[in-house]
Amino acid sequence: xxxxxxxxxxxxxxxxxxPVSGATRLSLSTAQPSRHSVLVRATHWITALSxxxxxxSGVEILISHPRFYWGENGNVLTxxxxxxxxxxxxxxxxxxxxxxxxxxxxxxxxxxFQSAWFLALTGLIYVGAGLTSGHFRKNLLPxxxxxxWRALWRTIVTHSRFEQxxxxxxxxxxxxxxxxxxxxxxxxxxxxxxTGLAMSPAFTSSFPATVTLLxxxxxxxxxxxxxxxxxxxxxxxxxxMVWFVGFRSRLxxxxxxxxxxxxxxx
Amino acid sequence: xxxxxxxxxxxxxxxxxxxxxxxxxxxxxxxxxxxxxxxCGGIWGVGETLNYASYxxxxxxxxxxxxxRSEISDKPLANEMPPLSGAFKKLQAGDFADWRITVDGLVxxxxxxxxxxxxxxPSRSQITQLACEEGWSxxxxxxxxxxxxxxxxxxxxxxxxxxxxxxxDPDWWDSIDMGDxxxxxxxxxxxxxxxxxxxxxxxxxxxxVPRQLGYKNVKFITHLAITDDLKKFGKGLGSASPEGGYAWxxxx
Numbered sequence: 459x460x461x462x463x464x465x466x467x468x469x470x471x472x473x474x475x476x477p478v479s480g481a482t483r484l485s486l487s488t489a490q491p492s493r494h495s496v497l498v499r500a501t502h503w504i505t506a507l508s509x510x511x512x513x514x515s516g517v518e519i520l521i522s523h524p525r526f527y528w529g530e531n532g533n534v535l536t537x538x539x540x541x542x543x544x545x546x547x548x549x550x551x552x553x554x555x556x557x558x559x560x561x562x563x564x565x566x567x568x569x570x571f572q573s574a575w576f577l578a579l580t581g582l583i584y585v586g587a588g589l590t591s592g593h594f595r596k597n598l599l600p601x602x603x604x605x606x607w608r609a610l611w612r613t614i615v616t617h618s619r620f621e622q623x624x625x626x627x628x629x630x631x632x633x634x635x636x637x638x639x640x641x642x643x644x645x646x647x648x649x650x651x652x653t654g655l656a657m658s659p660a661f662t663s664s665f666p667a668t669v670t671l672l673x674x675x676x677x678x679x680x681x682x683x684x685x686x687x688x689x690x691x692x693x694x695x696x697x698x699m700v701w702f703v704g705f706r707s708r709l710x711x712x713x714x715x716x717x718x719x720x721x722x723x724x
Numbered sequence: 725x726x727x728x729x730x731x732x733x734x735x736x737x738x739x740x741x742x743x744x745x746x747x748x749x750x751x752x753x754x755x756x757x758x759x760x761x762x763x764c765g766g767i768w769g770v771g772e773t774l775n776y777a778s779y780x781x782x783x784x785x786x787x788x789x790x791x792x793r794s795e796i797s798d799k800p801l802a803n804e805m806p807p808l809s810g811a812f813k814k815l816q817a818g819d820f821a822d823w824r825i826t827v828d829g830l831v832x833x834x835x836x837x838x839x840x841x842x843x844x845x846p847s848r849s850q851i852t853q854l855a856c857e858e859g860w861s862x863x864x865x866x867x868x869x870x871x872x873x874x875x876x877x878x879x880x881x882x883x884x885x886x887x888x889x890x891x892x893d894p895d896w897w898d899s900i901d902m903g904d905x906x907x908x909x910x911x912x913x914x915x916x917x918x919x920x921x922x923x924x925x926x927x928x929x930x931x932x933v934p935r936q937l938g939y940k941n942v943k944f945i946t947h948l949a950i951t952d953d954l955k956k957f958g959k960g961l962g963s964a965s966p967e968g969g970y971a972w973x974x975x976x
Contacts, residue, residue, distance in 0.1 A: 519857075519858075519859070520859075522857075522858040522859065523856075523858040523859035523860055525859075525860075530791070530795065530853065530861065530863060531797045531853075531861050531862045531863055532860055532861065533799065533801040533856075533860035533861065533862055534801060534860065535799035535801050536797075536799050548804075548858060549804065550803070550804050563857060563858065563970070564965075564968060564969025564970040564971075565768075565969055567857060567970070567971060568768035568771060568772065568969075568971055569768070569771075571771045571772070571774075571775055571971075571976060572768055572770055572771025572772075572774075573771075574771075575770070575771050575774045575775075655976075657855070657976075658975060658976035659788060659789075659853070659855055659934065659935050659936060659937060659975060659976075660779045660783045660786075660935045660936065660975025660976060661782075661783065661975070661976065662788075662789055663783055663786040663787055663788045663789065663935050664782055664783040664786040666789050669789070670789075675853065675855060675861050676861065679859055
């Protein structure tokens with residue numbers, strides 16, 4: 459990596475300090491600024507816990523009817539768009555399995571909505587703070603020479619070669635990270651909240667367009683499923699990348715905000 | 725301890741105290757304005773209260789979506805049910821002529837309504853969706869008498885807050901607040917898709933609450949109790965649903 463690039467990386471981060479090279483910065487263990495602000499760290503972990511709870515409870519709700527439809531209506535008497543090859547917690551559903559799982563919908567639905575509230579309110583705080591503090595502009599929107607197909611191709615190549623990030627990259631997000639984080643924050647999360655609310659008979663009584671725009675209640679449920687799968691894929695990829703670059707050090711940085719000595723990330 | 729970490733500790737402490745205080749104030753206001761559901765205690769209380777309070781603040785006068793006749797499902801699903809009791813079968817053998825819905829509690833004229841009486845009141849029809857919390861749904865036309873009409877005939881008292889409704893199956897009862905009870909789409913439904921309400925769908929008469937999910941639409945209604953205090957019923961959680969682990973408010 460060129461010195462010019464190192465300096466550019468230094469400029470991108472949220473800290474007000476003079477840009478210095480990554481190597482210099484890493485040696486300043488006591489005076490160094492936070493890699494992630496307190497707000498980013500707190501909202502990250504509340505979101506992570508809420509998402510895990512939503513995922514577990516979502517799967518539990520799903521097994522009471524592992525069939526999907528399109529449009530307004532669908533039940534075991536109507537043909538399914540597709541079915542998941544899993545057992546069900548209802549004897550009504552023909553699954554091909556000779557057993558019925560215990561009913562878990564009660565606590566699952568309670569947990570699903572409670573975590574959804576935590577996630578949505580945390581998301582509002584994060585997005586509101588991110589807009590006013592310039593976090594999105596500085597740390598997530600691609601900058602300058604990164605806004606090109608060539609730059610995108612370059613990061614795809616370095617990712618596909620499984621190259622470890624440079625010391626400077628530890629202080630910033632690369633282009634693929636920026637694009638995927640923006641997609642998760644501004645496309646997938648809004649979409650999963652929207653499709654979830656579109657299944658609420660009370661919410662749609664006040665805002666009927668939220669479900670008719672999607673093509674009906676069953677369409678909303680099917681889209682909700684696919685967005686959840688996309689978020690799960692993101693989670694696996696995200697954790698996989700963190701594992702690849704050094705799970706313990708990155709985990710510590712996301713909790714404390716501090717970056718340890720370079721030997722940790724090497 | 726350095727200055728910075730002390731300052732951080734103090735500001736974190738102050739933020740936490742402010743958070744707890746505002747939570748307390750919010751809970752007090754929610755109680756004052758009747759935004760607390762009966763199952764607001766326990767570990768799921770926060771989410772359940774936010775769900776119920778949002779419905780009260782956002783959707784109190786809204787109408788459930790109605791559909792065109794062409795959108796009625798040709799395959800409405802009658803969900804599984806426990807076997808019907810001997811008492812039910814006896815009434816069924818008599819074509820439900822002796823079916824009664826008793827009304828008591830905070831009404832001026834407690835008494836019992838026969839099916840004939842219900843059918844003599846102005847009937848209403850709606851083409852709405854029944855959605856089960858499991859995920860499946862269908863659209864059907866329901867015919868019946870608005871619950872608000874029956875409550876008016878019985879002389880509902882002004883301090884009534886909830887209508888508790890009971891199935892002939894003693895383990896199956898539920899309740900709704902007055903917003904839903906007086907809502908024009910809340911029916912005691914005795915007809916479906918142009919015919920009598922089939923037994924599988926709760927015939928001769930079921931509660932129809934289209935702004936809530938399927939399980940609030942209790943089948944085989946025999947008793948309405950009008951009250952200002954849900955603590956007097958069952959375990960005090962508002963219905964059999966929370967006793968079985970399900971949320972009392974089922975608008976989502």
